[in-house]
């Protein structure tokens with residue numbers, strides 16, 4: 001049990017209110033004592049007791065309203081034209097179909113601030129991931145493990161990894177993975193937006209919890225072929241092939257979950273999570289937040305007073321492949337179905353008083369994938385090979401950067417959980433497969449577990465034991481079999497704690 005645990009603060013009067021109450025109390029007392037008329041000491045004592053009682057009752061009442069506050073921020077994170085998408089796509093950005101955003105919020109009043117940030121990017125890895133967390137953490141006045149950054153994983157959007165970028169620069173490929181100047185400026189802009197938001201933080205008194213089944217979006221990559229063999233070939237737009245369109249849905253989590261934060265009767269923010277890859281089609285150079293971002297923006301237009309934030313859940317093995325043929329019309333249909341899921345989840349919302357927020361983090365160590373193609377020598381050869389394609393060399397740099405992280409720096413992954421009492425929010429690394437969020441829900445069947453995927457993304461796919469047993473392999477896989485056992489352990493450390501009453 002190595003988790004860092006911040007015990008919740010006892011309810012208390014906000015500093016400002018304490019001060020003003022103390023001032024008015026001393027003024028009242030001074031007035032009573034200085035009064036030269038026939039007011040007796042007994043009367044002053046009565047006043048003293050009355051004010052003390054008033055302070056006690058106000059303290060009890062005010063504490064519920066002012067313990068926790070929430071500050072909302074947003075910033076544009078759209079990549080420039082001629083920028084690499086998905087790390088290794090050959091077609092760079094040709095046009096901006098719709099802008100990319102970072103949407104986030106800061107929770108205040110539960111010890112050091114806790115930050116959530118959902119980014120319309122494909123992946124943020126290694127040094128770049130720490131750069132995001134450290135910059136936002138510094139802006140919020142908190143430490144980096146309390147900054148939960150997640151990419152939504154759209155593919156016409158960037159992958160950033162400062163360690164891989166450094167390796168690429170050494171072989172003359174500076175800027176090929178991503179534009180580092182743009183990246184630094186973007187992180188600074190998001191951090192500034194966060195900092196500016198703090199002065200407009202609003203009290204939060206209640207949580208809203210809602211969920212609804214999403215229809216006809218998600219399907220598992222795994223299909224059983226006619227010869228009985230297993231394939232994980234159902235990609236995002238596989239629906240154009242009748243075999244993939246007709247194959248059973250497979251393992252998914254059909255529920256879209258929404259946690260909302262309220263200031264009394266006014267909803268302030270709704271955060272959604274649904275487990276599916278977010279692409280309808282990609283690789284044509286049209287930068288987009290895709291159907292998930294479009295659904296979020298449509299939902300936002302329903303009511304600008306309630307901030308809408310979307311996170312992708314654990315969806316490494318879930319795509320829209322059964323229902324999507326990659327056409328523009330299908331993108332709009334997927335957007336509509338996800339939007340309907342958000343509305344339906346909202347309609348089921350049940351409000352509960354927000355009485356506690358605690359934060360737990362545990363280090364998660366995942367082994368590097370032991371595969372012939374990922375041996376250090378092989379990766380270095382490809383990285384240096386001028387006859388290889390730029391995309392192959394980028395992939396080698398990414399593999400090497402992650403290998404260095406695991407073997408040389410031995411830097412574990414932060415595995416944080418924000419416990420809201422009635423709900424727990426868990427941030428998973430990389431492309432955790434959907435089985436992981438189902439495991440988390442099973443562990444806390446008594447509660448409302450909200451899973452976010454695509455935190456630290458150096459791992460690529462993170463299959464469960466069952467998927468490794470099916471001999472899953474992919475060039476976007478950097479973790480070894482056995483990851484499930486480690487993640488189960490981490491989940492137990494952050495989820496199965498004191499918040500359960502015996």
Ligand SMILES: [Zn+2]
Pocket residue numbers: 153277316431
């Ligand atoms: Zn993916």
